Amino acid sequence: MRGQARLDTYALRLKSFCSVPRSATVVRGSALSTEWPDRSFDAIITDPPYYDSRSYSNLSDHFYVWHKRSVGHLYSSDFAAQLTPKKTEAIAASYRHDGNRKAADVFYEGAMQKAFAEAHRLLKPGAPMVCVYAHKTTAGWTTLINAMRAAGFAVVEAWPIEMERKARQNALETAALASSILLVVRRREETETGSYERAVRPELENYSPRACRNSLVFRRSRSGLGDRNGWSGVEGVHQIWKGRV
Numbered sequence: 212m213r214g215q216a217r218l219d220t221y222a223l224r225l226k227s228f229c230s231v232p233r234s235a236t237v238v239r240g241s242a243l244s245t246e247w248p249d250r251s252f253d254a255i256i257t258d259p260p261y262y263d264s265r266s267y268s269n270l271s272d273h274f275y276v277w278h279k280r281s282v283g284h285l286y287s288s289d290f291a292a293q294l295t296p297k298k299t300e301a302i303a304a305s306y307r308h309d310g311n312r313k314a315a316d317v318f319y320e321g322a323m324q325k326a327f328a329e330a331h332r333l334l335k336p337g338a339p340m341v342c343v344y345a346h347k348t349t350a351g352w353t354t355l356i357n358a359m360r361a362a363g364f365a366v367v368e369a370w371p372i373e374m375e376r377k378a379r380q381n382a383l384e385t386a387a388l389a390s391s392i393l394l395v396v397r398r399r400e401e402t403e404t405g406s407y408e409r410a411v412r413p414e415l416e417n418y419s420p421r422a423c424r425n426s427l428v429f430r431r432s433r434s435g436l437g438d439r440n441g442w443s444g445v446e447g448v449h450q451i452w453k454g455r456v
C-alpha cells in the first residue's frame with residue numbers, strides 16, 4: 212500500500228510537470244566542457260558531486276548494464292560503452308589514485324574548478340549559479356569554495372535546507388549531512404584581490420581586539436566538524452564567535 216501511495220505521488224508530480232508550457236531539452240555530458248556559446252545562460256542550478264561521499268559511476272554501473280541490455284538499442288550513443296565513464300568523474304576517491312589521498316583531493320578540486328569555469332563562461336553577466344552542497348568535513352567545503360573562487364565566482368547567499376531523509380542517512384552512515392546548503396554565487400567582475408593583512412585584519416581588530424588575538428592559532432574544532440586529523444582549519448571567524456558568545 213505504501214508503494215502504491217508513493218507511485219501515486221510520483222504520477223501526480225509527473226502530471227504537474229506536463230502542464231509546464233515550455234518543453235525542456237535534456238543533454239547528457241560532462242560538465243567540464245560544453246558546446247554552448249559564451250554568456251548564453253540566464254541561470255545555472257547544479258548539484259555537484261560531494262567530494263569523497265560517493266562513487267556515483269560505480270553505483271550507476273549496477274543499473275547501467277541492465278539498462279544497456281533492455282533499452283540500450285533505443286539510445287545507442289548513450290549506451291555505447293561497456294560501463295559508465297570514470298576518467299572525468301569529479302570525485303575525491305583515493306582508490307583511483309593508487310591510494311594517494313592528496314592526489315585524489317587535487318583531482319577533485321581541479322575537476323570542480325574546470326566545471327565552475329565552464330559555468331562562469333556560460334552565464335550572462337549578473338546571472339546567478341545556485342549550487343546544492345552537503346559535506347560534514349571542512350575539507351569537503353574548503354575544496355568546493357576554493358574551486359568556485361578560482362573559477363571567478365563570489366558566494367553571495369547561503370540557504371540551509373533539510374533535504375535527505377533521516378532514515379536513509381542513518382542507514383548509509385555517509386559523510387553527507389541531513390541538511391544541505393544552497394549556495395548562490397555570482398561572477399566576480401573585479402579582478403583585484405584583497406589582502407587579509409592589510410584590509411580584513413585591521414577591520415576585525417576594530418571589531419573585537421581580544422577575540423582577534425585568540426583567533427591567530429589553529430585549534431581543534433569543538434563543533435564536531437573537522438578534517439580527518441580533527442583540525443577544523445577555520446582560523447578566524449570560528450574563534451571570534453567563540454569569543455563573543
Ligand SMILES: C[S@@+](CC[C@H](N)C(=O)[O-])C[C@H]1O[C@@H](n2cnc3c(N)ncnc32)[C@H](O)[C@@H]1O
Nearest residue numbers: 240241242243258259260261267268299300301
Ligand atoms: C550529488 S549527485 C547529483 C544527483 C542528482 N541531483 C540527482 O538527484 O540524481 C552529483 C552527480 O554529478 C555527476 N558527475 C560527476 N562528475 C561529473 C562530470 N564531470 N560531469 C557531469 N556530471 C558529473 C555524478 O554522476 C552524480 O550524478
